Amino acid sequence: MDMIQNLKLLKNRICIYPGHYYSPIPSVREILKHDELFDHTVPEVLGVSLRYGQQMDLLEKSQGYYEEAFLNKKELGKCRYHFENNFYSYADGIFYYLMLRNLCPHKVIEIGSGFSSALLLDVNENIFHSEIECTFIEPYTKRLRSLLHEKDKIHIIEKNLQEVEYTVFESLQAGDILFIDSTHVVKTGSDVNYIFATILPHLSEGVYIHFHDVFYPFEYPREWVIKGKAWNEDYMLRSFLQYNSAFEIVLWNDYLIKKNRDYFKEHMPLCLKNSGGSIWLRKTVGNVKV
Numbered sequence: 001m002d003m004i005q006n007l008k009l010l011k012n013r014i015c016i017y018p019g020h021y022y023s024p025i026p027s028v029r030e031i032l033k034h035d036e037l038f039d040h041t042v043p044e045v046l047g048v049s050l051r052y053g054q055q056m057d058l059l060e061k062s063q064g065y066y067e068e069a070f071l072n073k074k075e076l077g078k079c080r081y082h083f084e085n086n087f088y089s090y091a092d093g094i095f096y097y098l099m100l101r102n103l104c105p106h107k108v109i110e111i112g113s114g115f116s117s118a119l120l121l122d123v124n125e126n127i128f129h130s131e132i133e134c135t136f137i138e139p140y141t142k143r144l145r146s147l148l149h150e151k152d153k154i155h156i157i158e159k160n161l162q163e164v165e166y167t168v169f170e171s172l173q174a175g176d177i178l179f180i181d182s183t184h185v186v187k188t189g190s191d192v193n194y195i196f197a198t199i200l201p202h203l204s205e206g207v208y209i210h211f212h213d214v215f216y217p218f219e220y221p222r223e224w225v226i227k228g229k230a231w232n233e234d235y236m237l238r239s240f241l242q243y244n245s246a247f248e249i250v251l252w253n254d255y256l257i258k259k260n261r262d263y264f265k266e267h268m269p270l271c272l273k274n275s276g277g278s279i280w281l282r283k284t285v286g287n288v289k290v
Helices: 003-013 052-061 074-078 090-103 115-126 142-147 166-171 191-202 222-226 233-241 253-259 261-267 269-273
Strands: 107-111 133-137 154-157 177-180 208-212 247-252 278-283
Touching: 052 090, 052 247, 052 253, 090 115, 090 177, 090 208, 090 247, 090 253, 090 269, 090 278, 107 115, 107 166, 115 133, 115 142, 166 191, 191 233, 233 247, 247 253, 253 261, 253 269, 253 278, 261 269
Parallel strands: 107 133, 107 177, 133 154, 177 208
Antiparallel strands: 208 278, 247 278
């Protein structure tokens, strides 16, 4: 089939062309007119409590964990996780490590797997003696299975998230972690819709939630958008958190590094190699049925 036939087929399948005001794919031409969209110096996000002081308190409390040999020594070559990757690198990995060490969770459920899973498996094995109950929800498990050791005690759900019963997440208790690295796309029937509409409301009070690729102030990097990466989960998350006291921000590496780079330069310099985009939340109320 030649290119012209392919284009004709594509035209017949697409009701609204990208960049049209009815399309979720933005117009690059319009975006180029509005550089203010990507201004990360704005001091606040209306309706969202950024909890800067509390975030910094937790970061300072966690300084000892940053210094631990597990993340800093050259013996990391023996581990499954390493910083030099393009998916879950320095600051993301460090903040995940800090949260695991602070929380000592009984259970972690990861939605999406990869380098974050490698870090979790390493920490569970080397620090927690494989006592954390790890569940991975991942339809494409080849990379995940390549990370496993024979003695790893984990549970893999090889399905799309939308096919997983929400009751799986009701097993998480206070101090446990729901680690989300989704498709980042809000659309009819998407995993992101299922997360916000069904999974988050069913979580218990005190469960910690991680979202990936979240950048301050809830806007994607300009170069991503210009290249056509039309993700929209960040916008959904911002709207979800506005005027919402049921979830609070615990740590947000991109925000903290942009706001207080000097602290990281002095105390956590590895985070500056790649500031990442992980935001950590905590649910402050239980599963309330109205």
